[in-house]
Amino acid sequence: MSELSGGPCVYDPKGEKALTILAKYGLLSRVSLSVRELVEETIPWAMAADKQLDANKKYKFVHEYVIACNADAMECMAVESYKLGMFPVKLNSTCSGDIQEFAREYVKMASLMILAVEGKIDKLEMFQEMRDSPVCPLTDEKVQEIFPAKDHWGLGLCLLLGGRPTVNLCDEPGLGGPNQELALYFSLYWYLRTQQYPILREYTVWFLGGSSYGKDGNTPAAGAYGYKSLSTDVYPEFEKAKSAFNTAHAKWWKLNEERRFRSKIAVNLLFSSRSLEVSLITIELPYCESREIFDQFD
Known part of the structure; x- marks a missing residue:
């Protein structure tokens, strides 16, 4: 119950726990000066509410009631x-x-x-x-x-x-x-x-x-x-929707790969056919005319 209420409703003794933890993990030099001065105090500071503790170390002005569970x-x-x-x-x-x-x-x-x-x-x-x-x-x-x-x-x-x-x-x-x-x-x-x-x-x-x-x-x-x-x-x-999506995605990927493959073949054929035409032209036509045809393909 005390953990649920938390904050100012629960007494927390101000001992050397914080200093011990900071020293254990080597964090003392990484905290601000004000925090370091606070945790290094030889006489722990006390809140006004700390003077209102009962024999069980609970605040006298806090009453806990469990309504239902x-x-x-x-x-x-x-x-x-x-x-x-x-x-x-x-x-x-x-x-x-x-x-x-x-x-x-x-x-x-x-x-x-x-x-x-x-x-x-x-x-x-x-x-x-x-x-x-x-x-x-x-x-x-x-x-x-x-x-x-x-x-x-x-x-x-x-x-x-x-x-x-x-x-x-x-x-x-x-x-x-x-x-x-x-x-x-x-x-x-x-x-x-x-x-x-x-x-x-x-x-x-x-x-x-x-x-x-x-x-x-x-x-x-x-x-x-x-x-x-x-x-x-x-x-x-x-x-079903997931299976249909996976099937459609696989089909799309396959079609996309086939399209890329066909495009690559078409480009290769295009360059091959141009090379063949140029070769034939350079053989059959005079030099000046073949040069003009080359310029058209550049």
Whole structure:
């Protein structure tokens, strides 16, 4: 919590840490004189606020309150999904990793639940698949708790996870957030998973991501949803367009090379024919006339 609040809300003892770091990396001579004088002070300077510390070295005038967290949000989602007739399964509220890792692990977890219901895997196999997950590792106790039974699904199964994925921004990032990218990758990976396990095609699977953060947190780009046909409709068309482009580009390159080759042959033939004409003329015509013809070809 203290790291989130930051700045003047958190006490930071003014010791010799800065001087030690600068000396360790040989940077002391490269900082300005005012900075060097500050870090070399034998008696650390103190702010007025430093006089208002409690026994735990926290400012007396700062009060920290946790209003809600991912676990609280998952509890509320579980209640609401149950009202809709679905069976909620709370998996993990502290998932971490990059966007593609999130998408792959979410897809794996959803597919394992379906394969378990269909009797294709047992509890041990599910545990072995998820115990070392970089995003949502599950213990054997958790697998025992969530291992599904089809008669308990109601109108559907709702897998609940929370966390904060890492987003790698491009050179010119647009308006969007982690949920936008996560929904797209989930749709793509779920489509690929259904190709690997055709039985998954019999189930309708949706992804919903919400509660974004950053500048997109209070915009229409804050949440997103994904589904298999998003990939079956869009991704195959993208592959077709990409294949058509590559084919057209290869054909264009071939035609361009053939045109260059024909142009080179035509130029060589032109110079050869001119040389032949000149040779014939110089043999058959007097010197003065052949000189005029040469001048015409120069």
